[in-house]
Amino acid sequence: MDVVTLDGATKAFGSVHAVNGLSLTIRQGEILGFLGTNGAGKTTTIKMLLGFFRPDTGSLSVLGGDPCEPGTRRKIGYMPETAYYYPYLTVRELLALYGGLCGMTKQEIREASERLIARVGLTDAGDRLLRHYSKGMLQRAGIAQALLHDPDLLILDEPFTGLDPLARIQFRDLILELKQRGKTVFFSSHELSEAELICDRVAILKRGSLVWCGAVGEVVGDGERNLERVFLRMLGDRGEEAARQSLALHGGKAGTSPRANDGEVRP
């Protein structure tokens, strides 16, 4: 069953085409990594999936509904790229606010909050104002608020940014645990190594268009950093340049140069 269906979605801001004819499906229970350089259109796509705005042309469906409808968003959990939350709240108060917005009762909020605060490792900082949190701690608070109402689809925008190695491992485990529970995870990232480790499929976006989408297994198993090579190749000129620089830096050794015919290419 497809949880997300994007069919020729296009979104332009003035003369800039942020997303250009994007067609993509996300299946239930899979982890899909959404990769691309800065300005590739990842965040715009995520905003469309969250119903912040509709595509100019094309269509999209999330969990069988229109994400602009609050009822559809009830089943979506979202963690933004920049984890800015209200600095004058504690994480418990933050979760109480978002729980209230999700229509949860006080009892439901209390139970879910305590469980999630413990799960993301913020028990000791639960009553501290968020203004005193480090970036990594704010990311953890962001994860907790995204999971608060037990959503079916989790949309994460750059979730690994600002996390220390231990927190990365914990977060990776959390995503895999969600997958085991049948949840669908869609995340954008620059962290190709993380994507390679946990994703079932990856989609690569370039200048608003999908240039590659396929199973990670299609590229893994042929030496190290295969996803990175695919990624660089898909970027075209910019990728070639980055690969040349990388080769020069590593004394001409192979490992980061692009190779031909990695996976399925959709121009």
Next chain:
Amino acid sequence: MSERTRQTKALAWLAVLELYRRKDMVVVFVLSAVILLPLAVFTPFGLAGASRYMNETALLLVWLFSLVIGLGVSSRLFPPEFESRTIYPMLAKPVARGTLLVGKYLGALAASVSALTVFYLAYGLMAGLRQGVWFPVVFLQAFVLHIGFLAVITALGLAGSLLLTPSANLTMSGLSIVGMLFFGQRLPALAATQSLPGRTVLTLIHWLGPHVEFFDLRQRVVHEWPAIGWGVCLVVLVYAAGYAAACLAVAVAVFRNKRF
């Protein structure tokens, strides 16, 4: 409790909490109380006329402080959310944009009314101690109508915050409210002396501008005049509700079409 009520309550609670956790607003609040108390107690030379003058000054300060707090809170409801992007996780929750806006409005109003209550309590207690009359009916009516005033300016500030920058909003809203407070009643007479199109412009301002002078019972309180009819109070409050609803309708229309 319905889901929409829970959502509105959560948003209102956030606005109230913000007012009291942000130290700058607390400073305004404490300073206001500190200024009001001596003004309400002090009777220069034991003269009744001078005492009335002090009361009038204290009530004028209550109006100005409530204006600053009401506009200050409402005009800062959304711009910091857009700037710091805290609006994103909020919009991603299953809450309609209209509910989000109304919840924040009610929170700003609750926060402003709580500050106003302290101002009126301070003034009422001191005036009661001095004059021996505790919270006369006209004083309670002044308080109730002042809440209506806050309902109007908070809605105006909120709508303005979606259309203007915070500083422009504060300036425009503040000037129009103070202008209407002091000159609103004179607009029809002034319009009659003008030729077109000046007359049309003044007439439009008269009909579209917020008639905040309707809510002003300061003179009655200071001079201990009789209370007005509760029916009149009700009509003025209906006007406040209607004006606030119109401002909120504009704000909802803007907010629904706002691109994030």
